[in-house]
Amino acid sequence: MSVAHTQVTPQAGGPCGDDDCGIREVLDRIGDKWTVLVVMELSKGVRRFRELHRAIPGISQRMLTLTTRRLCRDGLAERTAYPTIPPQVEYHLTPMGRSLAEAVRQLADWSREHKDGMQEARARWDAEHPDEG
Amino acid sequence: MSVAHTQVTPQAGGPCGDDDCGIREVLDRIGDKWTVLVVMELSKGVRRFRELHRAIPGISQRMLTLTTRRLCRDGLAERTAYPTIPPQVEYHLTPMGRSLAEAVRQLADWSREHKDGMQEARARWDAEHPDEG
DNA sequence: CCGTATCCCTGTCGATACTG
DNA sequence: CAGTATCGACAGGGATACGG
Numbered sequence: 001m002s003v004a005h006t007q008v009t010p011q012a013g014g015p016c017g018d019d020d021c022g023i024r025e026v027l028d029r030i031g032d033k034w035t036v037l038v039v040m041e042l043s044k045g046v047r048r049f050r051e052l053h054r055a056i057p058g059i060s061q062r063m064l065t066l067t068t069r070r071l072c073r074d075g076l077a078e079r080t081a082y083p084t085i086p087p088q089v090e091y092h093l094t095p096m097g098r099s100l101a102e103a104v105r106q107l108a109d110w111s112r113e114h115k116d117g118m119q120e121a122r123a124r125w126d127a128e129h130p131d132e133g
Numbered sequence: 134m135s136v137a138h139t140q141v142t143p144q145a146g147g148p149c150g151d152d153d154c155g156i157r158e159v160l161d162r163i164g165d166k167w168t169v170l171v172v173m174e175l176s177k178g179v180r181r182f183r184e185l186h187r188a189i190p191g192i193s194q195r196m197l198t199l200t201t202r203r204l205c206r207d208g209l210a211e212r213t214a215y216p217t218i219p220p221q222v223e224y225h226l227t228p229m230g231r232s233l234a235e236a237v238r239q240l241a242d243w244s245r246e247h248k249d250g251m252q253e254a255r256a257r258w259d260a261e262h263p264d265e266g
Numbered sequence: 267c268c269g270t271a272t273c274c275c276t277g278t279c280g281a282t283a284c285t286g
Numbered sequence: 287c288a289g290t291a292t293c294g295a296c297a298g299g300g301a302t303a304c305g306g
Contacts, residue, residue, distance in 0.1 A: 022244030023169050023237060029251075031164035033299070036156050049268055060300065065269055075254025086267040087306085096250050103243040104156060110236040111155030117229050118162075121208025166279070182288055193280060198289055219287040220286085 029074065034059055034067045036104050039093070042077060043101035046092045076100060162207065167192055167200045169237050172226070175210060176234035179225045209233060 030036050034056070041047060041055045053064055068091055071077035076097035082088040093101065163169050167189070174180060174188045186197055201224055204210035209230035215221040226234060 021173070021238075021241040022248060023173060023241040025248065026240050026244040027164055027169060031160055036160060040154070040156060058300095061269075062271090062301090063299065066299090073255055073258040074251045075257075076251070081268090084267095087269090089268060096247055096254075099247070100243060103240050105154075106239055107159050107236050108154045108156040110233060111159040114229055114232070115155060115158065118207045118209070121229075122206055124208075125206040186288095191280095194289075195281090195291090196279070199279095214288090217287095220289090222288060 029070075030100070030104065032067075034063050035071070038064070038067050038071065039076070039097065039101050039104060040108075042071075042091055042093045043098060043105075046090050049089050049091070052091065071097065162203075163233070163237065165200075167196050168204070171197070171200050171204065172209070172230065172234050172237060173241075175204075175224055175226045176231060176238075179223050182222050182224070185224065204230065 030039070037056050037059070038052060041052055047055070049064065049068070052068070053059065053061065056064070059067075068077065068079070071091075072079050075094055077091050077093050080090045080092075082090075163172070170189050170192070171185060174185055180188070182197065182201070185201070186192065186194065189197070192200075201210065201212070204224075205212050208227055210224050210226050213223045213225075215223075
């Protein structure tokens, strides 16, 4: 890259270097519709399948199954099945999963802090750009 | 919600409460394929359209236009057009955009730290679950 | 209770060609 | 150089019904 670093921010020389840092990697994992919600719910403690289902409005059985399985596959959660009748399955975060929950929580903090600012910016933009499309 | 909070983690009583915190809001903004890459590139300093295009491999003109415009609309970036010939357009992050870049960088840090761990977990899982689907 | 299978709809994005 | 317009592919995910 031959561009000049004009007006660079202080932390620009950080871990991201010049190229794509790991940012797309995470988003490819957690950027889907349900993963973060399941992670956040599990960050509160052990949960059964049905508890997750009720705690996360709108999720279907299918998507909850797929989401929990991917979390287990990636070592972010673990599954414990008790061979009772009726069956009982519990999920809990691994240490890695808890560290992800913490990182995600920071992003959620940003969201709540700047929700209003973005809302206003959008209102301004839409007022100045009447061509809705 | 009538679920009992068994084995709750220490930080569970935090800003997320019992419900969806702002986490889906952010991901609905930045969870797309290109936004974070543009933000990260702009976090290094002012960039022209063409510079962004070259710095972000694989992005099309169309997607770069759409992405930058949404950033401007949400007050995360600003656009400066110089009526020269040929045209020249510069983009830069607003303070709000820079704060987003910082939050995103933290998530990227998590990604790089745990990339290997997830890779291994997945290898283990795939070994124990020969039924590929 | 927990998980699977099937069908289909929708949004997101890529490719391409064209304007000021 | 920067942006627009059109078309089509493809994956994510919703609805539903079924199985252990």
